[in-house]
Structure formats: C-alpha cells, structure tokens
Amino acid sequence: MSEIIPYTVEHRADTGLYNAKMGVWLFLASEVMLFGALFSSYILLRVGAIQWPHGWTLLNVPLATFNTFLLMTSSVSMVMAWVSLKLNDFKKFKLYQGITILLALAFLGVKSIEYRGEFHEQMFPQTNTFLAIYFTLTGLHALHILGGIVVNSYNWGLGSRMWTADPQRFTNRVEVAGIYWHFVDFVWIFLFPILYLS
Amino acid sequence: MIGLQYGITSLVFLLFGFSLMMLMRWQLAFPGQPLPLIGKFFGEANMPGGVMLPEFYNELGAMHGTIMVFLGIVPLSVGAFGNYIVPLQIGAPDMAFPRLNMASYLAYFIGGVVMLASFFVPGGAANSGWTSYAPLSDIASVGQTWWLIGMVFLITSSLLGAVNFIATIFQLRAPGLSFMRLPFFVWAQLVTSFLLLLAFPPLEAAGVMQLMDRLAHTSFFLPSGLAVSGQPLSVSGGGSVLLWQHLFWFLAHPEVYVLILPAMGIVAEIIANNTRKPLWGYRSMVYALIFLGFMSFIVWAHHMFLTGMGTAISAFFQATTMIISIPSVIILTAFFISLWGGSIRFNIPMLFALAFLPMFGIGGLTGLPLGLSSSDIYLHDTYYVIGHFHYIVAPGTIFALFAGIYYWFPKITGRKMNEVLGHVHFWPSLVCMNLIFMPMMIQGLAGVPRRLYDGGAEYTFTQSTIHLNVLMSYAAWIMAIFQIPFIINIVWSLFKKEKIKTDNPWEATTLEWATPTPPPHGNFVKAPVVYRGPYEYSLPGATKDFTPQHQQTINP
Numbered sequence: 234m235s236e237i238i239p240y241t242v243e244h245r246a247d248t249g250l251y252n253a254k255m256g257v258w259l260f261l262a263s264e265v266m267l268f269g270a271l272f273s274s275y276i277l278l279r280v281g282a283i284q285w286p287h288g289w290t291l292l293n294v295p296l297a298t299f300n301t302f303l304l305m306t307s308s309v310s311m312v313m314a315w316v317s318l319k320l321n322d323f324k325k326f327k328l329y330q331g332i333t334i335l336l337a338l339a340f341l342g343v344k345s346i347e348y349r350g351e352f353h354e355q356m357f358p359q360t361n362t363f364l365a366i367y368f369t370l371t372g373l374h375a376l377h378i379l380g381g382i383v384v385n386s387y388n389w390g391l392g393s394r395m396w397t398a399d400p401q402r403f404t405n406r407v408e409v410a411g412i413y414w415h416f417v418d419f420v421w422i423f424l425f426p427i428l429y430l431s
Numbered sequence: 432m433i434g435l436q437y438g439i440t441s442l443v444f445l446l447f448g449f450s451l452m453m454l455m456r457w458q459l460a461f462p463g464q465p466l467p468l469i470g471k472f473f474g475e476a477n478m479p480g481g482v483m484l485p486e487f488y489n490e491l492g493a494m495h496g497t498i499m500v501f502l503g504i505v506p507l508s509v510g511a512f513g514n515y516i517v518p519l520q521i522g523a524p525d526m527a528f529p530r531l532n533m534a535s536y537l538a539y540f541i542g543g544v545v546m547l548a549s550f551f552v553p554g555g556a557a558n559s560g561w562t563s564y565a566p567l568s569d570i571a572s573v574g575q576t577w578w579l580i581g582m583v584f585l586i587t588s589s590l591l592g593a594v595n596f597i598a599t600i601f602q603l604r605a606p607g608l609s610f611m612r613l614p615f616f617v618w619a620q621l622v623t624s625f626l627l628l629l630a631f632p633p634l635e636a637a638g639v640m641q642l643m644d645r646l647a648h649t650s651f652f653l654p655s656g657l658a659v660s661g662q663p664l665s666v667s668g669g670g671s672v673l674l675w676q677h678l679f680w681f682l683a684h685p686e687v688y689v690l691i692l693p694a695m696g697i698v699a700e701i702i703a704n705n706t707r708k709p710l711w712g713y714r715s716m717v718y719a720l721i722f723l724g725f726m727s728f729i730v731w732a733h734h735m736f737l738t739g740m741g742t743a744i745s746a747f748f749q750a751t752t753m754i755i756s757i758p759s760v761i762i763l764t765a766f767f768i769s770l771w772g773g774s775i776r777f778n779i780p781m782l783f784a785l786a787f788l789p790m791f792g793i794g795g796l797t798g799l800p801l802g803l804s805s806s807d808i809y810l811h812d813t814y815y816v817i818g819h820f821h822y823i824v825a826p827g828t829i830f831a832l833f834a835g836i837y838y839w840f841p842k843i844t845g846r847k848m849n850e851v852l853g854h855v856h857f858w859p860s861l862v863c864m865n866l867i868f869m870p871m872m873i874q875g876l877a878g879v880p881r882r883l884y885d886g887g888a889e890y891t892f893t894q895s896t897i898h899l900n901v902l903m904s905y906a907a908w909i910m911a912i913f914q915i916p917f918i919i920n921i922v923w924s925l926f927k928k929e930k931i932k933t934d935n936p937w938e939a940t941t942l943e944w945a946t947p948t949p950p951p952h953g954n955f956v957k958a959p960v961v962y963r964g965p966y967e968y969s970l971p972g973a974t975k976d977f978t979p980q981h982q983q984t985i986n987p
Contacts, residue, residue, distance in 0.1 A: 237524045237953050240602050252527045252602050259594045263632045270633035270678060274640065274651070277674055358647040362669040365649035369640060 242402045257409045261416050264377075268420055271373070275366050275427065286363050288429040291356060293347050297429050300343045304418045307336035311385075311411045318404040323396055330389045330407070333414070337382045344375055367428050374424060377417045384410045433532045434515030435843070437539070441507035444543060445829075446914075448498035451491045453907055458483045460904035462885035477555065488884035489558035490574070494546070496561025497578065500686065501585050502543050504828055508693035509589075509627070510539065512835055513596055513620045515843070519943035519950060520614050522605025522959040522981075527598040535591035542584030549577035560882070562683070565652030565675040569644045570659055576645050579638050586635045589627045596624035605942070607961035611717070612980070614941045614965040615703075615710065618717050619696030622724040623689050630685035630728070637678035644670075651675075673738055680731035688727045690824055691791070692720065694831030695762055698784045701838050702766055704939045705781040706773030707976050709966040712765040719758035726755040736804040737811050745804040752802035759795055763788065779853035783834035786861050787827055794822030797872065812882075815875025818868045826864040833857075833917070841936045845948045846927055852920040856913060863910035870899035938977045941965055945981050 239245075240252050248255065279285050288294075310332040317325035351357075351364075358368040388407055395403040457466050463482060470481025477487040518526055526532050549556040554572025557563065568575050600621050604613075613621075640651040648666060652675045655668030703710045710716065732740060732748040766788055775781065797819040800806040810816060833856075841847050877896045879887045886900050887893040935944035942961070946954050959981045967978040973985045 238527065238529070238603070239524075240527075245602050248601055250602070252598055255598045255602055256528060256531075256594050259597050259628060260590075263590050263594070263628050266629050267632035267636050270636035270681070271640075274636065274674055274678070277671060277677075278651070278669070281671055282669055358643060358649045359667060361667050362650055365643065365647075365651060365667075368647070369643055369649075373639065 242399070242405065251405060253405060253409050254412070257412050261412070264416060264420075268370075268373075268423075271366070271370055272423070272427070275370070278362050278366060282362060286361070288363075288367075288427075288431060291351075291364070292367070292429050293350060294429050296343055296347050297425055300340050300347075301421065301425050303336050303340045303343070304421050307333045307340070308415055308418045310336065311414050315404070315407045315411050318396075318400070318407055321400075323393075326407070327389065327393070330385060334382055334385050334389060337378055337385070341375060341378060341382075344371065370424055370428065374417070374420055377420070381410070381414050381417050385414070433526075433529075433536050434511050434513075436536055437506050437514055438511035440540065440543065441503050441511060444498055445503035445507065448495050448503050449911065449914075451495040451498070453911060454483070455488060455491050455495065456900075456904035456907045458488055458884060459886040460901045462888050483884070485884045486558060487555065489560075490550070490556045492882065493557045493560050493563075493578075494550070497546065497557070497582075499824075500561065500690065501582070502539075502546065504690055504824065504832070505589070505686075506539055507832055508697075508828065509596075509620065509623060509689070510536070510592060512616075512693060512697065512832075512839075513592075513623075516839065516943055517596065517617055517620050518599060518603070519842075519946060519954060520617050520941050521600060521603060521608055522942045522945075522955065522961065523599060523603035524953045524955065524958075526595050527602055528595050531591050531595050535588045535595065538584045538588035538591065542581045542588060545577055545581035545584060549574045549581065552577060562679055563641070563675075564679075565641065565644070565670075565672050566654070566657060568641065568675075569652055570664070576642070579642050579645070582638050583635065586631045586638070589631050593624040593628040593631075596620055597628065600624075605959050605961050608942075608980075611714065612961060612964050614696075615699035615713065615716060615720075616693075616696035618720055619692040619699075622720050623692045625724060626685040626689050626692075626727060630682045630689075633678050634682035637675060637682075640678075641675070673735070673740075676735050676738065677732070680734045681728075684731040684734065685727045687820075687823075688723060690828050692723075694787065694791075694828040695720075697831045697835040697838070698766065698787050700939075700941065701780045701784040701834050702769050703966040703968065704838075704937050705776040705778065705784075706769055707776070707968045708769060708773045709964075709968055710765065711768040711771075712761075713964070713966065716762050716765050719761040723755060723758040723762075726751060726758070730755050733802050733804075733807070736807045742804075749802055749804050753799075756795065756799060756802070763792060763795070778837075779848065779850060779857060780834045780838035782853075782857050783830045783837065786857070787831045787834065790822055790826035790830060790864070794819060794824075794827050797822065809878075810875060812880050813875035814871040814879050814881050817881050818871030818875055821868045821871070825868065826861070830860075830864075836921075838937070839943075840921075840924065841931050841948070842943060842946075843949055844925055845930045846924050847931055847936060848920050848924045852916045852923075855916040856920065859913035860910055863906045863913065866906035867903050867910070870896075870903050874899055935979075938975075940967055940977050940979045942980055945979060 238252070242251060244251055310329045314326050314329035314333060317329055356364055358365045388410055392406070393403070395406070454466070465481030466478065466483070467481070470478055473487070477484060514526065514532065518524070552573050554574055556574040557571065557578035559568035559571050559575060563575065563578065600617060643649045644651050644653065650666045650668050650670040652672055653664065653666050653668060653670045654672060657664045657666070657668065699710055699716070730748060730751045732744060733752045736745055797815070801810060801816060801819060837848050837853060874896045877893070879893045879896055886897060888897055931948065934946065934948045937944070942959055945959055947956060961980045962983050963978065963980055965980060969976045970978050970985055978985055
C-alpha cells in the first residue's frame with residue numbers, strides 16, 4: 234500500500250523532510266501542548282495554594298538525580314545507535330540500541346522503587362495537591378518511557394529485519410524513534426527541577 | 432475508503448444525537464406529561480410511566496452535545512470530507528500515513544462505542560453537560576468516567592488525524608501545486624488540523640486530571656470545604672474549579688472553528704463552481720483563515736465572563752473576541768461578493784451553500800453581544816446562547832455538510848442525487864431550522880434560563896415566551912420527518928442505473944474531478960501536474976467556461 238506514496242523514504246525538496254519525520258515533529262508539537270497544559274496547571278495550583286511543600290522534603294532527590302543521569306546517557310546511546318546505522322555498522326547499532334533500552338528499563342525500575350518508598354510513607358495522590366500533580370506528571374512521563382521502550386525494542390528485535398531489505402527506511406525509523414526519545418528525556422529535564430528541586 | 436467509513440459512522444451518530452434532542456424537546460414542550468407510544472421503552476429508571484426524570488434529561492443534554500460535536504460533525508467534516516477530498520484535491524495517491532488513518536478511525540469508533548455503552552451503566556451516561564464542569568462532574572455517577580475514557584479515545588483519534596492531514600498537505604502536493612494554488616477547502620482543512628493538533632492535548636491533560644480526581648481521589652478540581660448533600664467531602668481539597676474551565680475552553684473555543692472552517696471550505700468550492708467565477712479575494716480569504724486560526728487560541732475565556740475573572744482579564748478577552756470576528760466577516764463578505772454578477776446555477780448543493788451564508792451570518796452576528804462581558808452576563812445562562820451557536824452549527828455547518836454530500840456524491844458513487852428529493856429535503860429543513868432556533872433567541876432575550884428540564888416553566892418571568900417551546904418542538908419533529916427524503920435519496924441514488932457520463936459532472940476545475948469515478952486505489956491514473964490556480968472559471972479567450980488546474984493551455 235505504501236509503495237505508491239511518495240517521500241516515504243527520500244526527502245521532499247521544499248520541506249526537506251520525509252513523511253515520517255514531519256509526522257513525528259507534528260506529534261511532538263501536540264505533546265508539548267499536553268505537558269504544557271499540565272505544567273500550567275501545576276503553576277496555577279501552586280500559586281493558588283495556601284501552602285505548598287518543597288519537593289525535596291517529601292521526595293527522594295538522590296534517586297531522581299541518578300534517574301536523570303540514566304536518561305541523559307540513554308539519549309547519547311540513542312544517537313550512537315542511529316549514527317551506527319548511518320555508518321553501516323549494524324552490530325554497533327544492536328549494541329547501542331540495546332543499551333538505550335536497558336537504561337530506560339533501569340529508569341522505570343528506579344522510578345518504581347521511588348513510588349514504593351512514597352506509598353510506604355503513606356504518600357498517595359489523594360494526600361495533597363502537590364503529590365497529586367507529582368504522581369500525574371511522573372506517571373504520564375513513565376507511560377511515555379514505556380512507549381519508547383516498546384518502539385525501540387521493536388526496532389532492536391523483529392523490526393530490525395528491515396535493515397537488509399530497506400536500510401535507508403530502517404535508518405529513518407530509528408531516527409524518528411530517536412527524536413521521540415529525546416523529547417521524552419527533555420520532558421524529564423523539566424520535571425526533575427520543578428518537582429524535586431523547587 | 433476510511434473517509435467513507437468515517438462518513439457513514441458519523442451520519443449515524445448525527446441522527447442518534449438528533450434523536451436525543453427530539454426526546455428532550457418533548458419534555459420541554461410538555462413538561463411532566465408521559466411520552467406517548469415510545470415512552471415506556473426507556474425503562475423505569477429513566478422515564479417511569481413515560482415521564483422523563485430530571486436526571487435522564489441531564490444525560491440527554493450532555494450526550495446530545497458530546498455526540499453532535501465530537502462524534503457527529505467533527506468526524507464528518509474532517510474525518511470524512513477531509514480524508515476523502517483532501518488527497519484528491521492535492522493530487523496525492525493517498526494520505527501520507529494510511530495505517531495511522533486506520534488507527535484514527537478505530538480510535539474514533541471505540542470512543543463512540545464507549546459513549547453509547549455509558550447509557551447502560553448504573554446512574555446512566557454522563558450528566559454534567561457536554562462541558563463537564565467541575566466540581567459537579569467530579570462527584571457525578573460512573574457514567575462520567577466512561578465519558579472521560581471515551582473522550583481520551585476521541586482525542587487520540589483527532590490527534591492522529593491532524594498529524595496525518597498536515598503531513599499529507601505539506602508533503603504530498605502534486606508538482607506545481609503551490610500553497611496559493613491550493614483549493615480553499617484544503618486550506619480550511621490545514622488550519623483545522625493545526626487547531627486540532629494544538630488545542631486537543633490540553634483537554635487530554637484535563638481529562639487525565641479529572642480521571643485522577645474520580646479514580647485516585649485527588650483534588651485537582653475540588654476546592655477545600657466542599658460539602659455534598661450536607662456532608663463535607665473527604666478529600667484533601669486545594670484544587671481549582673476554574674482550572675477545568677480554562678483547560679476545557681482552551682480546547683473548546685478552537686473546536687468551534689474546527690466545526691466551522693471545513694464548512695466554509697465546502698461552501699467555497701461549491702460557490703466558485705456554481706457561480707462560474709473565481710472566488711472573490713482568494714488571497715485575503717486565506718490570510719483571514721490563518722489569522723483566525725491564530726486568534727482562536729486567545730479568546731477562550733469569553734466563555735467564562737460569568738466566573739468573575741476580573742475586569743482586566745475580561746477586557747483582554749473581549750478585545751480579542753471582537754478582533755476574531757473580523758476574519759470571519761472577511762470570509763463571509765468574500766462569499767457574498769463572489770455571488771455578485773454571477774450566472775448562478777441553483778442546484779441542490781448550491782442551495783444548501785447559499786442557505787449557509789445568511790444562517791452563519793445570523794449565528795455570527797448574534798455572537799457579538801456574547802463577546803462583550805457586560806451583555807454576556809445577562810445573556811449567558813439563557814436560551815440566547817443556545818440559539819446563537821446552533822445557528823452556526825446546525826443551519827450553518829450541517830447545511831454546508833449536506834451541500835458537500837450532494838456535491839461530491841457523483842465523485843464517490845458515479846451517480847447524481849435526485850433533484851426533486853433534494854428540494855423536498857432542503858426547503859422544509861431551512862424553514863424548520865429557523866422555527867427551532869429563532870424563538871430561542873426571543874426566549875433568551877426575555878431571560879429564559881437554559882439547562883432546566885422543564886424549560887423554566889415554574890418561573891413567572893418566563894410565562895410570556897414559554898409557549899414558544901411547543902412551536903420549537905413541533906418544528907424539530909417536522910424537520911426530522913423531512914430528513915427521510917435525504918436518507919431515501921442516498922440509498923436510492925446509490926443503486927439507480929443512470930450513471931454520470933463524465934468524470935467531471937459539475938464542470939469543476941479542481942483536481943478531484945480529474946480522477947476516474949469512483950477514484951481507484953492510488954486515486955490518479957497518471958500523476959497530475961498543476962499549471963494554474965484553483966478557480967479559473969470563465970477565463971477570457973477560453974472556449975469552455977472552466978479551465979481545470981491540470982490543464983496546461985487555456986484551449987487544449
């Protein structure tokens with residue numbers, strides 16, 4: 234079906250993009266609005282609150298710092314995976330893409346340890362509005378991480394068979410997944426200081 | 432293909448949403464009287480002895496709004512017309528992402544099923560209005576949770592669709608089809624898609640937060656010190672009810688333009704085709720459209736003048752609201768001037784398109800008093816508001832959609848729809864529309880409040896205009912009867928033997944008429960090249976009065 238549609242692989246001259254890359258940027262624009270709305274709600278709720286706890290008094294900052302480090306590293310390995318394909322080195326791609334997935338899984342693991350600690354100390358979404366927005370934002374972000382893991386794992390495993398049939402298209406796929414992955418990391422770069430450090 | 436699936440599903444939902452309204456109209460015209468014949472089928476929980484309970488009325492009201500907007504008109508104007516016509520008009524073989532298109536339809540369908548299923552859960556469907564204002568919606572029965580889940584599916588569907596439309600229009604335009612050669616319909620769909628893409632996510636965020644409120648017992652939209660039925664609510668409090676309204680209207684105002692822009696696009700195509708003249712002021716219309724798209728993001732709080740946001744904020748939003756009326760006036764004026772001096776063909780699509788103009792005009796002009804905070808405070812909770820926006824959406828948008836169905840039916844099926852049945856459909860619908868919505872304006876000016884399940888019959892100040900409810904209800908039911916010719920027309924035309932003799936029965940200029948009929952897989956036999964603007968009718972020196980976009984010389 235898609236064979237007849239132009240610009241699935243090659244760039245269109247006037248936009249400089251292939252279709253999927255344009256698609257993922259548009260999708261990210263909507264994601265900016267999604268998280269933007271939640272951040273705005275955070276500001277509105279905090280400004281209107283009688284008292285608002287500092288994040289570090291309730292949350293585990295060392296663990297979150299470690300998580301930040303994990304995600305930033307995974308962004309680097311994601312780029313390396315894509316570059317490896319550009320350099321025609323499929324084995325290196327498998328290695329770096331695998332590292333990216335493992336780092337993401339580690340992030341979710343650490344996050345669940347954090348959650349468990351908070352539940353253990355009787356901190357739930359219904360406890361106060363700070364925790365409500367904390368759980369909503371980090372939960373939604375975790376879902377995005379999960380989505381990234383699914384896509385990246387597909388590209389690492391079953392989907393990587395496309396490399397032999399259509400290497401250019403497969404490289405594009407990894408690039409698009411990478412753009413998404415950087416965005417998810419980028420959101421965390423905002424979440425971390427706003428929720429934990431302020 | 433996906434376009435047709437969208438079209439059929441959304442037409443069914445439109446009819447269903449209309450039926451909900453016809454039930455409500457019985458209660459408004461004859462409050463407390465049992466509904467004859469069918470009343471007993473709605474169950475003891477909703478209509479004991481055929482008499483409608485207030486809770487059931489609220490369900491019908493909320494679901495009528497939701498279904499008409501999110502399951503009827505948007506999927507029909509964007510999902511169906513956009514999907515079918517846009518790739519044809521830009522000379523593309525298909526949408527940029529066919530699989531995403533399928534996923535979008537699937538999400539829409541699931542969302543629709545969830546909404547329908549919610550009627551059968553304990554406590555019935557959502558009953559906090561289509562706006563789902565908190566805190567009422569936070570403490571409403573379980574139907575509200577279903578509503579939210581349904582909305583998440585519908586939002587997902589719209590987002591996937593919007594990404595697909597924008598990518599398609601940017602990436603798959605035929606060679607030579609520059610932006611200023613795009614048909615106005617494509618422009619309208621492009622701006623609409625940007626609105627959907629950027630305005631829907633905040634509602635998704637709000638929906639997630641309301642789900643958290645309802646399921647995880649957070650207090651995003653619940654302020655401290657709330658009591659329900661005399662009992663203090665045991666929540667942490669500290670939330671903001673206005674937060675929901677801001678997030679909701681941040682979507683729902685651009686949504687208004689999502690409802691109207693594709694309709695304007697359809698009307699533009701049909702007017703240019705049937706006046707046999709170029710659209711007057713095509714460029715200014717396009718710029719007006721883009722400006723309107725930008726402005727629609729900064730007018731949302733004019734829905735909230737009653738909440739007491741403060742005069743400074745009200746002043747800002749009423750200024751932007753007055754400004755946004757300018758591009759709509761530009762577009763409408765351009766339509767009217769396009770008619771000037773044309774030798775107009777009065778076929779069925781053109782009749783609907785022509786009716787759109789004054790109906791949308793009435794709807795738009797009656798909106799101005801609502802955009803000014805002082806007059807809005809008086810009118811906001813009255814039937815005036817209902818009359819105003821229904822004029823835009825019902826005889827406005829829905830008429831344009833009818834026009835589009837009559838206009839593109841030959842392209843889809845290879846057969847023209849019947850003219851006589853078209854007239855039987857058009858004229859009574861036009862009369863009834865006005866008999867339904869004009870009295871609402873009169874009631875609203877008299878102060879009759881909206882949302883009440885007896886139409887405000889218990890108040891003395893409503894007595895002078897309350898009798899109009901009977902007229903409006905009869906008009907609504909009669910209009911329903913005159914939709915039957917339309918349904919018969921579709922089915923009968925689908926199977927009639929007489930086919931159109933050419934691929935371009937309306938002698939139009941845009942690319943969708945350059946395909947075989949109906950368009951095969953891949954749409955075009957030979958990839959088209961575009962040489963000229965979209966509306967080159969009656970060119971000087973041409974032997975025919977239309978010069979298609981893909982025609983290289985004036986006289987081939």
